[in-house]
Amino acid sequence: MLKTFKKGDNITRLSLLIFGLGNIVRGQLGKGLIFLGVEILYIFYFIEYGIGALKGLFTLGTQEQGWVMDERKGIEILVDGDNSMLLLLFGTLCLMIIASLLIVAKLSLESAYLAQESIEKGLKPVSLKKDLSFFLDSKVHITLLCMPIIGILAFSVLPLLYMILVAFTNYNHDHQPPGKLFDWVGLDNFFVILNTHSPLGKSFWPILSWTIVWAIVATITCFLFGLILAMWINSPYVKIKKVWRSILATSVAVPQFVSLLIIRTMLQPEGSVNVLLKELGVIDNALPFWANATWARITIILVNLWIGAPYTMMIVTGILMNIPAELYEAAKIDGANTITIFKKITLPYIVFVMTPYLITQFIGNVNNFNVIFLLTAGGPSTIDYYQAGKTDLLVTWLYKLTVGSKDYCYASTIGILVFIISAAVSLLTYHRTSAYNNEEGFQ
Amino acid sequence: MKKKLLCLLLSSTLLMGMVGCGDATGSAKTTGTDDEESLYAEDAKLKLWGSQDDQEYLQDAIDSFKEDFPEAANWDIELAVVSSADAKDQVLKDTEEAADVFEFASDQLYSLVTAGTLYKITSDREDVESRTTKTAVDAAILDGNLYGYPSTSNSYIMYYDKSKYTEDDVKNLDTILSKDLGSDVNFAMDLDNGWYMASFFFGNGCTLFGTDGQDASECSFNNENGLEVGNYILDLTHNKKVGNYDDTLLLSGFADRTLGAAITGTWNAVAIKEYLGDDFGVTTFPTVNLAEGKEVQPSPIVNFNIYGVNAQTKYPLEAMALANYITSEKIQKLRFEQRSSTPVCNSLIEDKELLGSNPAVSALAEQVALASTVQTSNPQISNFWSPMEAFGQDCIAGNITHDNMQQALDTLVESILAKLGE
Numbered sequence: 001m002l003k004t005f006k007k008g009d010n011i012t013r014l015s016l017l018i019f020g021l022g023n024i025v026r027g028q029l030g031k032g033l034i035f036l037g038v039e040i041l042y043i044f045y046f047i048e049y050g051i052g053a054l055k056g057l058f059t060l061g062t063q064e065q066g067w068v069m070d071e072r073k074g075i076e077i078l079v080d081g082d083n084s085m086l087l088l089l090f091g092t093l094c095l096m097i098i099a100s101l102l103i104v105a106k107l108s109l110e111s112a113y114l115a116q117e118s119i120e121k122g123l124k125p126v127s128l129k130k131d132l133s134f135f136l137d138s139k140v141h142i143t144l145l146c147m148p149i150i151g152i153l154a155f156s157v158l159p160l161l162y163m164i165l166v167a168f169t170n171y172n173h174d175h176q177p178p179g180k181l182f183d184w185v186g187l188d189n190f191f192v193i194l195n196t197h198s199p200l201g202k203s204f205w206p207i208l209s210w211t212i213v214w215a216i217v218a219t220i221t222c223f224l225f226g227l228i229l230a231m232w233i234n235s236p237y238v239k240i241k242k243v244w245r246s247i248l249a250t251s252v253a254v255p256q257f258v259s260l261l262i263i264r265t266m267l268q269p270e271g272s273v274n275v276l277l278k279e280l281g282v283i284d285n286a287l288p289f290w291a292n293a294t295w296a297r298i299t300i301i302l303v304n305l306w307i308g309a310p311y312t313m314m315i316v317t318g319i320l321m322n323i324p325a326e327l328y329e330a331a332k333i334d335g336a337n338t339i340t341i342f343k344k345i346t347l348p349y350i351v352f353v354m355t356p357y358l359i360t361q362f363i364g365n366v367n368n369f370n371v372i373f374l375l376t377a378g379g380p381s382t383i384d385y386y387q388a389g390k391t392d393l394l395v396t397w398l399y400k401l402t403v404g405s406k407d408y409c410y411a412s413t414i415g416i417l418v419f420i421i422s423a424a425v426s427l428l429t430y431h432r433t434s435a436y437n438n439e440e441g442f443q
Numbered sequence: 444m445k446k447k448l449l450c451l452l453l454s455s456t457l458l459m460g461m462v463g464c465g466d467a468t469g470s471a472k473t474t475g476t477d478d479e480e481s482l483y484a485e486d487a488k489l490k491l492w493g494s495q496d497d498q499e500y501l502q503d504a505i506d507s508f509k510e511d512f513p514e515a516a517n518w519d520i521e522l523a524v525v526s527s528a529d530a531k532d533q534v535l536k537d538t539e540e541a542a543d544v545f546e547f548a549s550d551q552l553y554s555l556v557t558a559g560t561l562y563k564i565t566s567d568r569e570d571v572e573s574r575t576t577k578t579a580v581d582a583a584i585l586d587g588n589l590y591g592y593p594s595t596s597n598s599y600i601m602y603y604d605k606s607k608y609t610e611d612d613v614k615n616l617d618t619i620l621s622k623d624l625g626s627d628v629n630f631a632m633d634l635d636n637g638w639y640m641a642s643f644f645f646g647n648g649c650t651l652f653g654t655d656g657q658d659a660s661e662c663s664f665n666n667e668n669g670l671e672v673g674n675y676i677l678d679l680t681h682n683k684k685v686g687n688y689d690d691t692l693l694l695s696g697f698a699d700r701t702l703g704a705a706i707t708g709t710w711n712a713v714a715i716k717e718y719l720g721d722d723f724g725v726t727t728f729p730t731v732n733l734a735e736g737k738e739v740q741p742s743p744i745v746n747f748n749i750y751g752v753n754a755q756t757k758y759p760l761e762a763m764a765l766a767n768y769i770t771s772e773k774i775q776k777l778r779f780e781q782r783s784s785t786p787v788c789n790s791l792i793e794d795k796e797l798l799g800s801n802p803a804v805s806a807l808a809e810q811v812a813l814a815s816t817v818q819t820s821n822p823q824i825s826n827f828w829s830p831m832e833a834f835g836q837d838c839i840a841g842n843i844t845h846d847n848m849q850q851a852l853d854t855l856v857e858s859i860l861a862k863l864g865e
Contacts, residue, residue, distance in 0.1 A: 065559045065754075073482055074566045075763070078559075078754045172863065173825065176535060179559020179754075192863070199861040270692055285683070292840045380840055381635075381833035383854045386861065389833070405825060406535065406554070407863065 001106050004113045015112035016105055022112020026119055030128030035108050042101055050094050057091020060084045060169065061181040085177040088169070092162045096153065167412035173405055182409075189413040200410060203385040203397070208421075210297070211393045215365040218304050219358060225305055226312025227350065233313075234320045245317065252310045260374035263303050264290075293390035296376055300391060304371050308361075319353050320346070355433040363422045367395045394418050483514040487761040491769075492533075492545035494526035496710075500781040504769045507777075512768060518761065527748045534560050534753070543756040544766045546594065549582040549747040553822040556585050562752040562759055564589040567767045574772060578817050579787035582747045585820060591749035592770035595784040598745040598815060599639060600806045601729060602715050603704035604697070605722040613704060615738070616729040620684050624703055631686035631693050632706035634679060635839065637831025638744055639706060643672045645816040646741035647733060651827070651859075656819030662859050665852035671733040673848045680838040687839060694718070704729075712783050712803035725803045727810040742814040747787060779804065823860070830858035 005013060008022075015022040020035025061082030070077040115125045135143045167189055175182035195201040233244050251259065266272050267289035274286040289299050323346065331341050372378065378392035378400065387405055388397045394414055401411040430436055493501045505520050523542060525533050530547035531554050538560045547555060555561050564571065568589050572580050579593035603613050607627070612618050619630050633639045641651070647668040653661045663669060679685050688696060690711060696702030697718040706728065707715075716723045728741045750766040752759060768774065775786040776797070785804050786792060798805045818824070834855050837843045843851040 067563060073760055075759060076563055076565055077759065078562070081559075173554065174557065174822075176554070176558035178538065179557055198863075199858070200863060269687070288840060291836065293842075380836040381829060382837055382842070383830050383833040383851065383858050385833070386858065386863075387829045389836075403532070410863070 001109065004110055008109070008113045008116060012109065012112040012116045016109045019104065019108040020112075022108075022115055023125075026112075026115040026125050028111075028115055028125050028128065028131075031111065031131060035104075035111070038104055042097075042104075045097065049090075050097065053087075053090045053094035056082070056087035057094065059087075060183050061087050064181055065179055080178065082181060083177045084169075084171070084175075084182045088165060089158075089162055092158060092165060096158060096161070163412055164416065166408050167416050169409055171409045171412075172407040176406060185409075189409050190417075193410060193413050193417070199386045203388050204394075204414070207385065207388060207392055207394055207397055210391070211366055211395075214297070214301070214393065215362050215368075217301055218308070218365045218368070219362045221301060221305055222308035222361070223312050223354070223358060225309040227316050229309065229313040230316035230320060231346075234317060245314075248313060249310050251306055252314075256307055256370060257374055259307060260303070260371060263306075264375050267299065290376055291380055293380055293382070296380060296391050300371065300375055303375060304368075307371065315354070315357065316350060319350055323349050352434055356430065356435050359426050359429050359433075363426055366393070366418065366422055368393065369395050369399065372396050373399070481514060483761055483764070484758055485514075485517055487515075487518045487758040488521070489518060489544060489756075489758060489762055489765055490521045490523060490542040491765065492523055492525040492530065492542040494528075494546070495524050497546075497778075497782060498522060498524065500778050501769070503777060503781070504774045505765075507774070508765060508768045512764060515761070515764070520765065530751075531555060534558075538753065539755045541753055541755070543753050543758065543762040544750055544769075545753065546748050546750050547591070548597075549593075549749055549820065550818055550824055552583065552585055552590060552749070552820045554825065555751065556590055557822070560751075560754050561590045562754050562756070562763070564591065564752070564763065567592070567763055570767060571770070574788050574790070575770075576787050576789055576792065578745070579747050582817060582820060583749050591751040592766045593747045593749050593787045594770045594775065595748045595778060596745055596787050596807075596811070597708055597710070597748065597785070598743045598807055598810065599642075599706050599708045599728075600743075600803065600810050601704055601706050601726050602697070602711070602719075602803075603724040603726070604700065604702065604719055605724045606700075607703040607722075608724070610724070610726070613724070613726050613729055616731045619704055619729060620682060622703070624684070627701045627703060628686040628688075628696060629684040629703045630705065631688040631696060631702055633689050633693075634676070634685075634687040635832050635835030636689075637828045637835075640676060640831055640835060641816070642728060642741040642743040643676060643731065643739075644669060645744070646731075646739045646814060647672050652819050652821050652823060656817070657821050659821050659823035660860060662856045664859070665849070665856045669852055670849055671737075673843075673852050674845055675731060675733055676835070677838045677843060677845065677848065680835070681841075687835075709783060709785055709803050709807050712801075716803075723802075725806045727806060727813055740814045742816045743810060744818045745811060745815045746818040748784075826861060827859050830855050833858075 005016070008015075011025050012022045015035075018036070019039040020032035023029075023032030023035065025032075061084045063081045065081035066079045067076040068079050069075075118125045168184055168186060169182050170185045170188075171182040174180070192198050193200050193204050196205060229248060232238065233241050233248075238244065267287075268274070269286035269288070269291065273289075274283075277283045277287070288295050290296050327345050328341060331345060336344070372391055372393050373396050376389070376391045378389035378396050380391075381389040385392070387400050392400070395418065398411045398414045398418075401407045401414070491501060491505070501522055505522065508520075509515050509518070525542070525545065527546040527548045530545050531551040534541040534545065534547075534555060535558055538558070541560070552561075564583075571583075571589065571592055575593050579596060580589070583589055583591040583593050601613060607624060608619065608622070612622065616630065622629060644664050645651075649663045649666065649669045649672065650656075651662050651664070652658050664672075680687065686692065686696065686702070686705075688702075688705065690707060693702065693705045693707055694711065694714055696705065697715050700718075712725065728743055730738045730740050733739050750770055752762045752766055756762045772788045772790055775784075775788045775791055778784045779786050779791065779797070779801070783801055783804060785807050791797060792808060795805075798808055834843070834851065837851065
């Protein structure tokens with residue numbers, strides 16, 4: 001852009017301020033007017049709403065909701081105050097509009113420079129009709145992508161920005177709009193959560209460590225168990241392979257939440273498993289599947305195996321069937337035994353293909369809301385944590401803080417911290433995988 | 444360009460919304476000056492929320508409202524299902540879309556008021572205060588302002604199976620537990636729920652948020668008396684004759700007659716009566732022997748269901764008229780008859796004959812007279828439930844023992860009094 005600005009003449013440069021000027025002067029009237037129209041719309045928006053929105057974003061509201069006596073009705077009538085939440089939302093929208101304005105300004109400059117260039121070369125600048133026809137031809141990607149991108153900006157990026165900004169406010173249970181205003185507090189929420197002496201910090205660190213332990217153990221157990229199942233089915237001694245595979249895959253066919261809720265009920269103190277064991281005389285007291293923290297954690301990991309391992313099994317089966325048989329034959333001729341073959345051929349193959357999958361599984365497990373929430377809802381609760389239980393992951397705790405106690409700002413802060421952890425882990429590990437470094441090595 | 448349009452669209456909808464609101468209030472005023480006589484709109488549209496079980500009685504109440512209140516004849520009153528327990532979540536989610544009149548539990552008062560979602564009740568205040576018991580009115584008051592119309596009180600009492608226990612047996616919890624009922628469970632209650640567990644602490648003289656329930660920096664659950672209670676609760680959780688049952692388990696226990704006695708709310712009275720038939724027994728909370736020769740009467744928490752008027756309603760006066768009517772003596776009586784709800788209207792509570800027709804409600808009235816603690820409306824109460832639940836679960840899991848009970852109670856108090864962001 002800077003280059004274009006340097007090369008352009010004054011009219012082209014002025015197009016950065018007056019959109020479409022270069023085009024209008026150089027005979028592209030239609031195109032120029034469109035640019036100019038867009039600029040007028042922008043100016044209208046800023047005068048009418050934008051300045052207010054920016055001010056609102058800065059102050060997050062100054063007027064609290066109040067009550068005014070209505071003499072005739074004999075009651076106090078509500079007078080609406082500022083709504084910090086809406087001010088933050090429209091302020092964020094305004095920031096995005098400013099960003100789009102910059103993009104349009106850049107387009108205007110470039111378009112003016114193109115026109116200038118054509119004139120300098122002694123050509124006639126392209127007509128509007130021809131310009132538009134490019135959008136169905138050489139620029140068809142822009143036409144196709146424009147709707148999805150607008151959708152993503154409106155329904156993903158805007159809410160995301162809004163929610164990130166909430167982490168820097170005191171939007172908690174004491175500051176609920178429309179009754180109360182909330183305000184910017186800078187990095188305070190991060191200090192509160194990371195501080196090991198605050199009630200939230202005392203919960204954050206233990207929950208974080210359980211989250212990481214859970215994610216690692218759940219990922220590895222599912223991988224190993226699925227691998228063993230797949231190897232077993234694939235071994236030449238097993239007959240009717242398809243039947244075994246189908247039986248093992250049935251747990252995938254049942255919707256996950258159904259299995260989880262049924263297992264939750266089955267393992268209750270008065271659930272079928274405990275009742276059955278008691279009737280058989282195996283135990284006297286109900287086994288504390290969900291009541292004891294260690295029991296609950298182990299049970300969750302085992303149940304997760306039931307749900308997760310079949311996926312790994314199916315993927316590994318696919319990989320195993322793809323390993324060229326000649327490799328095995330050659331190895332056998334050279335006198336390698338089963339273990340050597342597994343170590344030198346099978347495992348490297350699987351690891352090569354599976355590492356990126358394992359990384360996504362790990363991140364998925366860090367945020368594995370379903371399994372935890374449906375099985376234990378975070379329980380057993382403990383007085384050591386703030387509004388959380390021993391099996392709560394950061395993501396389920398975040399849910400409790402949002403839906404339960406309306407502490408949005410802390411929930412948002414935790415969300416950002418989880419993102420930082422997940423992003424760092426996945427980038428670091430992914431860059432070390434052979435799938436990334438040695439793409440050609442496959443085969 | 445498209446983005447621009449989208450934004451314009453968004454902003455214009457917002458603007459239209461504002462203009463729309465302005466219009467509504469404006470026109471209301473002009474019609475007012477034209478017709479000084481009626482303060483009420485002729486075609487008000489009101490939405491009313493109540494729990495699933497209450498729909499029938501509420502429909503009856505609306506019908507009778509339209510009869511008794513001629514101005515309301517043409518009002519469009521819509522009934523929808525949102526229980527008093529869920530009211531806070533639903534109202535705070537989107538106040539404008541929430542019902543004009545909704546029922547909420549008194550412990551939600553602070554959150555609803557701080558979020559500015561409740562109308563102050565000014566013109567009807569004298570009405571409400573004159574007909575309602577003082578404790579119920581107090582539960583609807585915050586900073587001196589009245590924010591709703593109390594309708595019913597909730598607490599818990601003991602139900603028992605008369606084929607298993609006599610009236611004398613059920614006076615003391617330790618007598619109940621000492622009886623051998625074979626494989627049946629002697630006694631059940633929700634042991635990891637602060638609402639029920641707190642009764643033991645209150646009964647033994649511990650206080651939550653000071654004696655008046657308003658000092659958020661004070662909780663004496665960890666003093667000597669609290670220690671006695673903590674140890675007693677710990678023993679209960681490890682006693683095989685005691686079931687830690689929530690409502691569902693408790694009802695199924697009575698249904699298959701494997702349960703002797705249980706603590707639960709009046710809302711379960713109808714179902715338990717159905718299961719036990721002639722063996723249905725109901726009485727006050729039994730006393731407990733906390734120490735050698737120390738018999739204590741637990742003091743259950745009482746809270747109230749209150750009808751509130753949404754601050755965003757377009758028809759405040761009309762909504763207040765409706766809320767006032769459905770909490771009137773007539774409708775409280777209707778609710779008592781249809782739903783076994785405990786009234787909060789003085790004249791009904793004093794009517795011994797009426798209350799006597801429902802043993803559960805009269806047991807509750809007796810309990811309230813004997814020992815009860817009104818649930819505080821102090822905002823810090825929102826921090827109370829989670830630690831209490833955790834305390835119960837830690838007792839059940841065996842993380843808390845007699846040896847570390849004092850320490851556990853100290854942590855409990857610390858969590859209850861914790862302030863975020865400090």
